[in-house]
Amino acid sequence: MAPEGALGAAVAVLARAADDGAVVVLSAHVQPDADALGSTLALAEGLRRRGARVSATFPGPFVLPASLGWLPGAGTLVPAPELPATPDLVVGLDAADLRRLGEVGPLLESAPASLVVDHHASNPGFGTTRLIDPAAAATVVLVADLLDGLGVELDADLATCLYAGLAADTGSFRFGNTSPGTHELAARLLGTGIDHARISQRLFDTAPFGWLALLSLAAGRATLDTAAGAGLVWTWATTAEAAGHGLAPDHLEALVDTIRSAEEADVACVLKGSADGSWNVSLRSRGATDVSAVAQALGGGGHRMAAGFTSHLDREGTIAAVRARL
Secondary structure: OOOHHHHHHHHHHHHHHHHOOOEEEEEEOOOOOHHHHHHHHHHHHHHHHHOOEEEEEOOOOOOOOOOOOOOOOHHHOOOHHHOOOOOOEEEEEOOOOHHHHHHHHHHHHHOOEEEEEEOOOOOOOOOOEEEEOOOOOOHHHHHHHHHHHOOOOOOHHHHHHHHHHHHHHOOOOOOOOOOHHHHHHHHHHHOOOOOHHHHHHHHHOOOOOHHHHHHHHHHHHOEEEOOOOOOEEEEEEEHHHHHHOOOOHHHHHHHHHHHOOOOOOOEEEEEEEOOOOOEEEEEEEOOOOOHHHHHHHOOOEEOOOEEEEEEOOOHHHHHHHHHHOO
């Protein structure tokens, strides 16, 4: 359950916008994952049902991976350049800081009212109203509370969006961020009749054949460093290599979930090389290391057990910077 005072304030902002038929813009973060997209789509639909005029989007390259493009409501998303120029309310979802909203950030800052809904502990707090709860397993947990506060009944479409985000950010309920409340929400979502097995299959267990070649490449490069903190396992791959196997850049994101299985290392790290020479770095912890502190020190953020940052150093300089902070 979200903090009562913050939840009440957030519900009041959204209810006012709905009652007034206001123009509302909702945005997930750049390169949205299942939690960001599920949160955005579910809240957008809930507000439409309450009477708001809603445009939902995400910044940056306006392309959804196949693993997410099937979510109910995905077809209603609009590119950021097509958003209303003067919305009454802008809502940012699952964005740990304003930079993660890309070109939607200035729109949030200039809007008469704004709301930030997030569960990242590293969120510094932005927007005129904030619902930020690091204790929440996923941002969809907070969105479920908002929908309840708005009096929107959960149906299978809304539950599918929420369950996708919940399953993704808890690692199918394997991570340490789960709680009795997490499972209670999951049970409630299952009660709407969603096909949870099919949702998980589409999220986690479906990929082109080329993914196996990319995984083989990255796994073959994996290095174990037992001298770095509580142990570090790391590897790297690039967007060009992904493209060479017929894959989109988002397929690089899943590499860390395999690399992290090495029992000798508490921290897993995957460097994902971009065409401009930068590295998007994913960090995961088994629990002994707070990787959000590492990421924040290097200009990023996230959670204790899952975080990331972008580096403009070369590959060896980037991994050296990680080692130095473990």
